[in-house]
Amino acid sequence: MSNATNPTAEDAPPTTDEESVSVGTWLTVFGGVLGAFIAVLNIHITNASLKDIQGALSATLEEGSFISTAYLTAEVVIIPVTGWLAMVFGLRPYMLFNTVVFALTTLLCASAWSLESMLVFRTLAGLAGGTLIPLSFMLILTLLPPSKQAIGMGMFALTATQAPSIGPTLGGYLTEAFGWQSVFYLQIVPTGIMFLILFQGLKKTKPQLELLKNGDWFGILSMAVGLGAMIIVLEEGNRKDWLESDFILNGTLLAVTCLITFVVIELKRKDPFINLRLLARRNFLLSNLVGIILGLGLYGSVFIMPMFLAQIHGFNAMQIGLVMMWIGLPQLIVVPIVLRLMPHIDIRILLAFGAFIFGLSCLLNIHMTADYGHDHLIWPNIIRGLGMPFIMVPLNVIATAGLDKEDVGSASGLFNVLRNLGGAVGIAVLATFLSLRQQYHSSHIVENVSAYNPFTMERLQGFANHFGNLGADPILAQEQALRAIDAIARRESFIMAYNDCFYFMGAAFIVSLGFIALMKKPG
Structure with missing residues (x-):
């Protein structure tokens, strides 16, 4: 199936001159990139409103977590099979259909009347929105000549990095100002614009429905079940104490069995729906390994930092967003600079520089204290934002350099799903x-907080005096003092744990430098 005619080359305005790209083609590419941005934004902007949505639907914290899991699971499952489905149904009808479904299901999410209805709509939105990510990637590789693909990759890179940065800010503001429904209504406008651009820019093509007769259905089924089970296990594992839970244990066994079956089927079939043999190409394999680490750092930092701000400082979604937006803003300036440097500097050097800068930004957060707030975190976030384009743009170019047209769909699916899995695995690992x-x-702090430690006794007496001055009797004042000491010890143990998480992410990016060193220079 991977050797079937790739539909995208015929679906847009032609580009006959290697150095010249028509305005219509650029608009079509922009429409695809806009779709990828909306698909990524959807989950991050919705996460900022989860507490309000849970309250409105009378859902518990555990039940509400599936609102995010449903979308993410559907998105990861559909990404690998998107290239083949685009060949079966034709890129234009397939992409326009999914755009409409995404808009309608997102609109229905705002009107959800129960948790069950919300989960159905979120799953359908994930299935539709997930296709927009690899299809955007495919448009760049098939509509733009090699000399212009770096620009398209720069546009695509912003979708993966800007959405997690501005999502919490935008979601927090809309929720507080207009209610949680507004986060869904907002997405209808850019989705409508994207539909109009693609409706005008993509040329009509005939579907290849005959591919359905010999479809790799066992491969698709095993992949879907395996990836779906894996995402659910990763999302719910920490809450359910991992393998201590029968649900997580059974889900892990199902995921492992199905994914092994999927790999065996795809390697044995002459016409697999996704070409796993691409991972035998050195640069593509190494790029995916770096992409997994990027997913860990990108989604992991967006996961850990808001938790630190909410738990230690009590920030609301809007305040957290004002801190996190400093990751996204520098990228708007840096992406054009990276594109200017790429023709003159070995892109492996640019990639290594970006990985080093991102890792450094994480290591700048390993000495956080209870006094670390907005001002202390801006510079590490700015540095993180400066490094991200140096990773995303060169990495995309290295991964796709020299690909044959028939492999574009498989490469797009593999590259994007592995980066998303890197984020899912990274968040699960970081949470644990x-x-x-x-x-x-906490155990080490408790060892040093004892009645025999003069510093502890001095602090305890100070708290007791404070509560006594507020009117508490001696016994109550002593109890309140003990609770205050316990709260401080617990807070400090969490702060040190957050510091360790940033150390872990920084170390991962240092490891990625080894993968980059093994890459061949793209031809």
């Missing part, structure tokens, strides 16, 4: 790592 390190630091 945070919990373990907090317990470790």
